[in-house]
């Protein structure tokens with residue numbers, strides 16, 4: 001019998017015995033992406049956003065700096081924090097969904113380097129705001145982001161097209177998510193060309209909004225929905241999804257998003273993009289109904305492994321609750337445009353966008369990360385109490401942002417400062433759980449707990465321990 005010894009990424013060797021792991025499946029390709037996602041979140045993303053809100057709370061005027069920082073922060077959060085996390089998880093789950101293999105490691109190294117470089121360059125360019133340096137930096141950022149998205153697509157598409165499993169509904173969302181990543185990066189390139197051609201340091205609204213919607217609902221949103229369809233349903237023991245409703249949700253959401261994004265890019269009428277966003281809302285609502293994520297679980301969930309975090313479902317259900325709240329606001333804003341009405345008060349500091357990005361995207365990243373990463377790694381979750389506090393802080397952050405962003409005249413800036421601080425703290429508190437799962441010490445602790453659990457079960461069964469297991 002052939003015995004194969006593989007060396008994995010942690011540098012440890014393990015004997016695979018009769019069924020050796022294939023080289024791709026022994027890799028943990030998501031690790032550098034998850035680390036980079038959190039490094040960007042805690043250096044350029046959440047920190048910049050919170051710093052801006054605190055500056056306003058302490059009376060600093062919102063001048064040009066506010067807009068340049070807003071745009072740099074938005075790009076870092078969408079493509080860095082959310083995008084890199086999504087790319088990392090995709091490299092791990094897509095070949096497993098498809099029961100196929102994936103090319104590594106150069107495509108992952110290349111796409112990670114390209115996307116991180118693009119974010120840092122755009123951030124630096126908008127901080128410097130001094131031509132011709134800004135122009136060169138932004139255009140380089142545009143080219144590198146598109147190259148990163150194309151490299152990612154060239155790695156994921158063959159996996160989606162190959163594989164031995166029949167194509168399910170999750171694959172549709174992942175095809176769409178990958179395509180939207182390329183589209184959003186292409187629009188971002190157009191935006192950087194505009195900045196260079198106009199020697200400007202502030203990007204125009206129509207292209208900025210097109211990048212935001214295509215990255216948020218198209219790239220990150222479609223991926224999160226695909227993974228929810230395939231994995232979250234099972235994790236949470238949900239009732240069987242309404243498949244035809246889910247297919248309708250997919251079609252309506254994607255068609256609406258195409259209409260909204262391309263009417264923005266082409267500067268067509270505001271009514272067309274509002275109509276597109278209404279369809280996006282409808283698609284999202286039908287999706288949540290179809291997935292039955294807000295209904296009680298049908299079955300008792302399988303027992304969790306030792307040292308895992310049982311309340312991850314609160315983050316995930318909370319995320320879908322905030323998604324519904326966010327798209328309801330979007331629907332009202334779209335109706336205002338279509339029928340020339342004034343329903344909502346004037347918004348301060350983008351509350352609706354942050355119901356979606358903090359409420360939905362961030363909660364999903366922490367919820368999925370605290371369930372999936374320890375599972376992929378065979379590791380315990382560190383800081384489980386901190387995760388409990390993080391759920392509360394995220395809700396406080398979204399709630400205060402929405403209330404202050406729409407209504408609290410006179411107190412707006414101070415409450416927004418509190419909202420930003422709560423959001424930043426929530427992410428800081430979740431970092432030991434998510435990044436800590438990638439550490440060897442968390443895997444070692446898991447092995448000890450799993451062995452202990454096995455020993456207790458064995459003894460409870462009344463059998464004597466085999467000779468090679470030593471009683472502790």
Ligand code: HEM
Pocket residue numbers: 046048049050052053070071072073074075077078081082208212348349350353354357358361362397419420421422423424
């Ligand atoms: C503690 C959490 C956060 C804080 C305090 C924060 C803060 C801010 C602030 C102050 C603005 C400017 C708003 C305006 O003037 O209209 C902004 C815009 C934005 N934020 Fe956040 N943010 C947070 C989280 C996030 C997350 C998680 C994402 C994405 C995943 C995100 C994406 C964006 C985007 C796309 C924009 C608009 C960019 C643009 O208009 O070019 N933010 N944020």
